[in-house]
Amino acid sequence: MSGIRIVESQLAPADAIYSQEIPAGEPWVHEILQGQIFRIVDLRGNQAVDTLFYNAHDYADRYSAQDTIREQRNIYLTTGTRLISTHGTVLLTITADTCGRHDTLGGACANESNMVRYAIDKRHMHACRSSFLKGLIEWGRGMEKRDIASNINFFMNVPVTPEGKLTFEDGISDPGKYVEMRAETDVLAAISNCPQLNNPCNAYDPTPVQVLIWNAAEN
Amino acid sequence: MNDTSVLWEETVQGGATWSHVLKRGTALRITDSEGGANAGALFYNFECPVERYNMPDTLKAQHAARLTAGLVLYSDMGRVLCSVTEDTVGWHDPIGGCSNAAMVRAKYGEGRYQDCRNAWHKNALDSFLVELGKWGLGPRDLAPNVNFFSRVTVADDGGMQFEPGNSPPGGAVELRAEMNVLVILNTSQHPLDPNPKYAPKPVQLSLRRVPAPGPSDPCRLSRPENERGFILTERYFL
Numbered sequence: 269m270s271g272i273r274i275v276e277s278q279l280a281p282a283d284a285i286y287s288q289e290i291p292a293g294e295p296w297v298h299e300i301l302q303g304q305i306f307r308i309v310d311l312r313g314n315q316a317v318d319t320l321f322y323n324a325h326d327y328a329d330r331y332s333a334q335d336t337i338r339e340q341r342n343i344y345l346t347t348g349t350r351l352i353s354t355h356g357t358v359l360l361t362i363t364a365d366t367c368g369r370h371d372t373l374g375g376a377c378a379n380e381s382n383m384v385r386y387a388i389d390k391r392h393m394h395a396c397r398s399s400f401l402k403g404l405i406e407w408g409r410g411m412e413k414r415d416i417a418s419n420i421n422f423f424m425n426v427p428v429t430p431e432g433k434l435t436f437e438d439g440i441s442d443p444g445k446y447v448e449m450r451a452e453t454d455v456l457a458a459i460s461n462c463p464q465l466n467n468p469c470n471a472y473d474p475t476p477v478q479v480l481i482w483n484a485a486e487n
Numbered sequence: 488m489n490d491t492s493v494l495w496e497e498t499v500q501g502g503a504t505w506s507h508v509l510k511r512g513t514a515l516r517i518t519d520s521e522g523g524a525n526a527g528a529l530f531y532n533f534e535c536p537v538e539r540y541n542m543p544d545t546l547k548a549q550h551a552a553r554l555t556a557g558l559v560l561y562s563d564m565g566r567v568l569c570s571v572t573e574d575t576v577g578w579h580d581p582i583g584g585c586s587n588a589a590m591v592r593a594k595y596g597e598g599r600y601q602d603c604r605n606a607w608h609k610n611a612l613d614s615f616l617v618e619l620g621k622w623g624l625g626p627r628d629l630a631p632n633v634n635f636f637s638r639v640t641v642a643d644d645g646g647m648q649f650e651p652g653n654s655p656p657g658g659a660v661e662l663r664a665e666m667n668v669l670v671i672l673n674t675s676q677h678p679l680d681p682n683p684k685y686a687p688k689p690v691q692l693s694l695r696r697v698p699a700p701g702p703s704d705p706c707r708l709s710r711p712e713n714e715r716g717f718i719l720t721e722r723y724f725l
Binding site: 334341355356369385412417429434 | 585626
């Protein structure tokens with residue numbers, strides 16, 4: 269595939285100050301401080317990691333897919349991408365990426381969107397936006413449904429054709445691939461490790477991912 | 488119900504903001520009277536505004552990264568807010584987002600009200616937030632917007648390109664409200680518009696009453712997903 273750039277990290281997992289495995293179908297909400305490095309590892313390959321970011325000091329200032337792709341004039345997220353908020357804040361910068369391409373147009377699955385996309389009797393199936401809501405409600409601090417804004421789908425491949433068609437292509441991730449980013453301000457991260465069973469985004473087998481955090485490098 | 492005469496007409500000046508609750512069973516026609524306009528738009532379920540236009544759900548349900556006749560605007564609750572029932576332009580941008588104060592200052596220079604009066608340099612983000620405020624909504628209610636009349640294409644490598652000249656004078660798009668929809672419009676220039684001058688164009692609005700979408704409605708039948716979307720929307724009103 270053209271234009272895919274692989275950039276590895278020099279950081280050792282043994283030096284991380286935080287490491288957590290997130291099972292499929294579960295939320296994870298955590299603060300990442302300015303300068304810290306945040307890594308998401310696709311442990312078993314082609315797992316969709318739906319992710320929201322907020323300015324930790326103002327949750328109204330949150331990750332914006334439209335602002336992020338427009339400012340870099342490219343719909344794919346990879347090394348060098350600045351994750352930009354609705355208010356123009358650079359929340360994080362992607363510093364390493366062994367997958368090479370991540371989606372931010374495909375959104376997060378919901379009970380309701382599953383009913384539209386697949387069948388009305390799919391309402392009962394677990395979905396990302398239920399996990400987001402659970403994670404945000406448990407985080408508290410007034411967070412609620414309207415805080416579920418546009419998200420990133422790490423490790424997903426959703427190309428757009430020159431004719432304006434949105435397509436869903438096979439994943440380009442593999443077991444052990446990771447993406448790493450530096451927090452440019454204090455951020456709150458909310459992940460839904462996607463439980464989708466109706467399409468091949470997770471190869472019909474949602475699997476765990478790992479998140480790690482390193483402290484800011486000392487000068 | 489067969490009276491489809493125009494209920495009212497209105498001009499939205501370039502760089503201006505407008506909002507209205509489109510009632511189910513009416514259709515809003517937006518006309519780019521001079522050509523080259525951009526109409527940024529946000530959509531909410533008026534009865535429960537936490538239900539709102541969802542860009543990814545709209546794109547992935549219809550496998551589209553552009554909007555045109557036959558497609559619909561989905562809320563995050565699996566319902567159809569509006570259908571695009573007519574379109575003479577062929578491409579409206581759902582991914583480019585909106586301009587902000589820093590961008591407008593960098594592109595067009597300082598343009599304060601103090602010096603320019605009502606020709607002052609407005610931007611879409613601040614305009615959206617002010618108009619949302621009038622309905623009791625705030626920055627947390629801001630969602631991705633549509634840009635009617637503008638076209639942004641995506642190359643194989645993911646590169647985004649604004650295509651000037653997309654909308655000719657008289658280009659028009661019609662939105663049929665399938666719910667009671669709070670629509671917020673702003674006619675600031677598209678954030679990727681390469682024109683170095685601050686020159687936002689007006690749009691003409693007209694509202695008319697339209698029949699409910701029947702079993703063979705083109706928007707309903709354009710995709711199996713939309714048939715289900717219409718069923719879920721109709722159930723909401725039962």
